Amino acid sequence: MAKELKNLTKRSENYSQWYNELVVKADLAEQSAVRGCMVIKPYGYAIWEKMQRQLDDMFKLTGVQNAYFPLLIPKSFLSREAEHVEGFAKECAVVTHHRLMNDPDGKGVVVDPEARLEEELIIRPTSETIIWNTYKNWVSSWRDLPVLCNQWCNVMRWEMRTRLFLRTAEFLWQEGHTAHATRDEAEQRAIQMLNVYADFAEKYMALPVIKGIKTANERFAGALETYTIEAMMQDGKALQSGTSHFLGQNFAKAFDVKYINKENTLDYVWATSWGVSTRLIGALIMTHSDDNGLVLPPHLAPIQVVIVPVYKTDDQLQAINTVVNPIVANLQALGVTVKYDNADNKRPGFKFADYELKGVPVRLVLGARDIENGTVEVMRRDTLEKHEAPLQGIEQYVKNLLEDIQQGIYDKALRQREAMTYRVDTWDEFKAQIEKGGFLLAHWDGTTETEERIKEETKATIRCIPLDAPDEQGRCIYTGRPSSRRVIFARNY
RNA sequence: CGGGGUGUAGCACAGUUGGUUAGCGCGCCACGUUCGGGACGUGGAGGUCGGAAGUUCGAGUCCUCUCACCCCGACCA
Numbered sequence: 291m292a293k294e295l296k297n298l299t300k301r302s303e304n305y306s307q308w309y310n311e312l313v314v315k316a317d318l319a320e321q322s323a324v325r326g327c328m329v330i331k332p333y334g335y336a337i338w339e340k341m342q343r344q345l346d347d348m349f350k351l352t353g354v355q356n357a358y359f360p361l362l363i364p365k366s367f368l369s370r371e372a373e374h375v376e377g378f379a380k381e382c383a384v385v386t387h388h389r390l391m392n393d394p395d396g397k398g399v400v401v402d403p404e405a406r407l408e409e410e411l412i413i414r415p416t417s418e419t420i421i422w423n424t425y426k427n428w429v430s431s432w433r434d435l436p437v438l439c440n441q442w443c444n445v446m447r448w449e450m451r452t453r454l455f456l457r458t459a460e461f462l463w464q465e466g467h468t469a470h471a472t473r474d475e476a477e478q479r480a481i482q483m484l485n486v487y488a489d490f491a492e493k494y495m496a497l498p499v500i501k502g503i504k505t506a507n508e509r510f511a512g513a514l515e516t517y518t519i520e521a522m523m524q525d526g527k528a529l530q531s532g533t534s535h536f537l538g539q540n541f542a543k544a545f546d547v548k549y550i551n552k553e554n555t556l557d558y559v560w561a562t563s564w565g566v567s568t569r570l571i572g573a574l575i576m577t578h579s580d581d582n583g584l585v586l587p588p589h590l591a592p593i594q595v596v597i598v599p600v601y602k603t604d605d606q607l608q609a610i611n612t613v614v615n616p617i618v619a620n621l622q623a624l625g626v627t628v629k630y631d632n633a634d635n636k637r638p639g640f641k642f643a644d645y646e647l648k649g650v651p652v653r654l655v656l657g658a659r660d661i662e663n664g665t666v667e668v669m670r671r672d673t674l675e676k677h678e679a680p681l682q683g684i685e686q687y688v689k690n691l692l693e694d695i696q697q698g699i700y701d702k703a704l705r706q707r708e709a710m711t712y713r714v715d716t717w718d719e720f721k722a723q724i725e726k727g728g729f730l731l732a733h734w735d736g737t738t739e740t741e742e743r744i745k746e747e748t749k750a751t752i753r754c755i756p757l758d759a760p761d762e763q764g765r766c767i768y769t770g771r772p773s774s775r776r777v778i779f780a781r782n783y
Numbered sequence: 784c785g786g787g788g789u790g791u792a793g794c795a796c797a798g799u800u801g802g803u804u805a806g807c808g809c810g811c812c813a814c815g816u817u818c819g820g821g822a823c824g825u826g827g828a829g830g831u832c833g834g835a836a837g838u839u840c841g842a843g844u845c846c847u848c849u850c851a852c853c854c855c856g857a858c859c860a
Contacts, residue, residue: 325852380858416860450784450858457859510860530860567860600819639820646820657819667819783860 300581305525306453309576313454316584316648318571326452326459330568333648336592337571338462342442344494344589345464345566348486349440354466357439359420362411367419370544377511378415381448383459385411413446418512418537418563421467422545429559432471432551436479440466455572456529456783463567469542469559471551476560477515480536483564484517487532495570496587496700497521497577498707499531500729500778502754507738510563514538520753520778522707523576526727528753528780531573534564572783578672578699584649585672587699588692595621595628595688596650600638600657607632610656613681617654620685626692646671651695652688672699713776720767720779724750729780733773735766744768750779 299307313319318334369375389405446460470476491497499519509516513535521531542558551557578585588594599610614630621628631641645653655667669676672695679687710728714720745751759775766773
């Protein structure tokens, strides 16, 4: 372990490799035996659980309830909505049989050819189709609306190339699906959920995000409008961190979901869907961490404070235990998650390095010296600064420090993003800057054709049209045609 | 599916023009000394060399086939 971490690739040398090693060495996840799939280890899953709990509370405050829909979707459902099937068809896993049998040649088991399914089943890449097929039975009157459901589940998209958390063949997420009586209500819901995501990202993940609208080209398959939160990683690349879609009446029409409105006429319902995934954990890692390992925001860290004793003899350990035990209890009473690591099978130096690698926000170290002086050594993970603090009142001190760190890493990430955001007005400037990374605010003529040309030539895509983009007359960076606001270009994960 | 690369202990690797008993480091186990920033010493366990077939007195090494994984593209939350 010791040597391995010292070999941890530096961020500046190879950002991707640094990321991969960090995920594995910090015990978050690893590759599974199945191609492109990921094992999320207990420490990584604990972060996900904290995210889930928080998001779930936020959803419920907006009236959303949880439900669960099946993993398998009849193949025919997928083709009901033309754009939707086109968007997902190329990456679906398909169930064709329901039985295995012993190989007649004695080489293990083989698929029983007799057991072919009449209609093949798709492992959900997303659940719009099966959910809208269900909503058809739930909605008949304006009194049944709105329907506001969310589900926590796994989905599968057979991606060609995968990266832990950022893109895996199977991933965990939540997907919300709502049905509304009016267009306006659905659009408001899509924006409302985008705001929930942005709040969550900023307050809990300490992740500054830009809210915006996707271009037609980048829009979700089957949506009329896709809202997004975009974040910038430390290498200047963008990461789409959450999306909320206004689906119009596309799925209602495809699955024939109609209701009788107050005017006593039959109408299709209006829909939204929205989701965030375990990709957020990737965003968390790539935004805050450093060459010593993870830096976790206190609001999501599975362990917020670790206390490490330093001692030589059993008597000294006993004395430290006596001082630490009430501190642990007091911290817990303040709602702080604390771990007292007095295991004697690891040396202090090892523990220090290990908890740094795992991103624990605050470390307290107590030795015989401190017991004598009534002090404790406090280290904050974000800055790696150490200082002495009085034992008296340490609990409240630590609680305040956690909030400081939460705010500190948000501010740092925001400064970093601002430092790497550029207003660009010429094509030469654009091509030069995109190589160095960052967000490029540039004018665009609004056509898909131009967008695709730019992507071909520079690998940069339009991440979003920011919701708060001010009106500004200008000329398209590529074609010189008129434009009325800047959009964000970047390379992305 | 194209282009490149790698398969040898839990991990990361070395292994010469083929040569007999396959090696190093980390990790693991035991004992001792240590313990305020990833300790050290001594001893020990751990391998069908990705798989199959072939050449040879002899294959980790050479040939053929095959499988798996990684990197670069096409696809993407």
